[in-house]
Amino acid sequence: MALQINATNPEHPALLLALPWDVPLEEWPEEHLVPLPRGISRHVVRYARAGAEVIAVKELAERPALREYGLLRDLDRLSIPSVDALAVVTGRTDTAGQPLEPVLITRHLGGSLPYRSMFETTLRPATMHRLMDALAVLLVRLHLAGFAWGDCSLSNTLFRRDAGAYAAYLVDAETGELHPRLSGGQREYDLDLARVNISGELLDLEASGALHPSVDPVEFGAEICARYERLWQELTRTSVYPAGKYHYIERRIRRLNDLGFDVAEMQIESSSTGDTVTFVPKVVDAGHHQRQLLRLTGLDTEENQARRLLSDLESWMATQDDYAPDAAPADGGRPAGSGPRGARPEVLAHRWVREVFRPTVRAVPPVLRGAMEPAELYHQLLEHRWYLSERAQHDIGLDTAVEDYVRRILPKARETLEPTTPG
Template sequence: MALQINATNPEHPALLLELPWHLPLEEWPEEYLVPLPRGISRHVVRYARAGDEVIAVKELAQRPALREYELLRDLDRIGIPAVDPLAVVTGRTDPAGEQLESVLVTRHLGGSMPYRSMFETTLRPATMHRLMDALAVLLVRLHLAGFAWGDCSLSNTLFRRDAGAYAAYLVDAETGDLHPELSVGQREYDLDLARVNISGELLDLEASGALHPSVDPIEFGTEICARYQGLWQELTRTSVYPAGKYHYIERRIRRLNDLGFDVAEMQIEHASNGDTVIFVPKVVDAGHHQRQLLRLTGLDAEENQARRLLNDLESWMATQDDYAPGDPLGARPEVLAHRWVREVFRPTVRSVPPELRGPMDAAEIYHELLEHRWYLSERAQQDIGLGTAVEDYIRNILPKARTTLRPADD
């Protein structure tokens, strides 16, 4: 059987032909390899260079190699965070004519790290919680797409920090299976495997002295189940909001925030019987909201202020007719963000008399107004609007606040 390279890109076979496919992967010379940290795998895996690409090469039998290649292509088509499949190489033989195992080739995920490399310096528990959150997000997204992983673990995941965000990527789809929809039993099986695998991996780290002494491996394995269940419920329950009750949307965002997740994307679908909302969550690092708000609007705010303002901006953008994420004809987020500053943020802040503002800056004033609108809307069980909230805030809240803040000798 002659050497065959099935590739997603016509340019890849020519680049891949330069690699020593006649040698078992364990015997590849150093000149072909790239020294990057590797996770634990049941197969031989090496990083190599093919032209300008850094690739991951995994040796396995032909049938599972072709199957995993197709599964990864399916996941790529539906937008699931996973490694990018490039090719499958079959028909390999050594110089004596003996058959060698086939190879799956994927693109190296830039900036990513296997979990063991991240634990080379003892991770703080807070960082570990965020990594577990990222893995919970990945598992929920896979299940929403109908993908049963079959072997969810830290070893089969790559983690990447990108502009303050933590993201988890599937790196091994060998045991997976794609369905139109998963049953409760299929999801629970995946989740139980995740719990057992993660606890085992952390126990292994504990034995090697690489785990923070305050971390309980069993509790952390159980934690992903709780994070998954809360996120699954909040993301999958059907909600149709009556017209004018946008504070219900804010309530959903707050619940996601309470779970430790932020809204990366929100889509509002208008229907005759109300508005349906779809959320996409992500896990973020400290200072992420400050950087994002500054990038989008030019506003410099504290982290909690920025988080609140970004939630309001996201809600407002989703109601604009020219907002179409992913549509090149739609308005760019930066354009809409500056429109929000010009048409919503600045007029609202300026409506508060300067003599009543005291030491509060513009971001804090707007944050306070949003909180007051939320309180009034919850009490009235309908969205009372920002204008009404401003009037009530100026009339009933600010005078009392000024009295409280006034110095004793004033």
């Protein structure tokens, strides 16, 4: 059987052909290898250079290699933090013509290290807890997407630090399964495997003297499960609020943002008596809102501004008589306006720009707002409304917030920005 390279990018096969595929992976010459730390693996894994890229090469049988390759590509399409699958190489033989195991090739995640490598540096307990929070977030993201990992461990996870935050990435999907939705039993089984694996690896580190003496491996493994459950509950629970208390919904969204999740869509339903509002958030990765706001309204903003404006837009749309959430999903999952009633989301969004956004911005005198961009000004006004509503324990409305902001906040802000004239 001839050598075959199944790759995601047409340029990769030419780069990969230069590697010594007729040599068992554990015997590859140093000239092709890149010395990077690796986690524990049941397979032979090496880091190598292919052109300008650093790749991870793992030997395993053809069927699981192709399966994992497909799963990693599925996770990429779902925007799940994981390594990128580049290729599967089959039909390998040595110089004597004897068959060699196929390999799965993934892109090395720049600036990342296996969790186990981090623990081997005797991390302080506070840092370890932050890493475990990141791992809990990753596991929740996977389960929300319907992915059962089947082998969550320190060695199967990469971490990367970015601007002071930690993020976790799946590096091994060999035992994973992707479903439309996970049952409670599937999640519990996956979580129990994580607890056992993590506690076992921490016990190994403890035996080698690399674990901080204040950390109990068994308790730490149980703690990640508790963190996972708290996060899962916050992300998936349905909240019922008194009508008119829309700042409660905003408080919930802020908690989700603090946990590292963005709210892409809100399902808001009023009770038949009109005295309560039911709220169910749908979460996505960061960066979604900037694209979504631009598509709906034409407003080009920063991500945090877009998140805040979309939240206000969703709340406003829920108050409109022609709003039909079942016919106009904000994520574009199926054709908007497909029901018998309900305006398309783009129509409602442009109405919001015309009737809410622009009049609100224009209500602030240009001499007071100075060079502040309209999106930032509106964001500041929404923040001020939230603050006043929290203090009053009811939604004070945007007009009142604008009036108070113009009268009390902007003049003081300009005083601090304007240079004083020397006497």
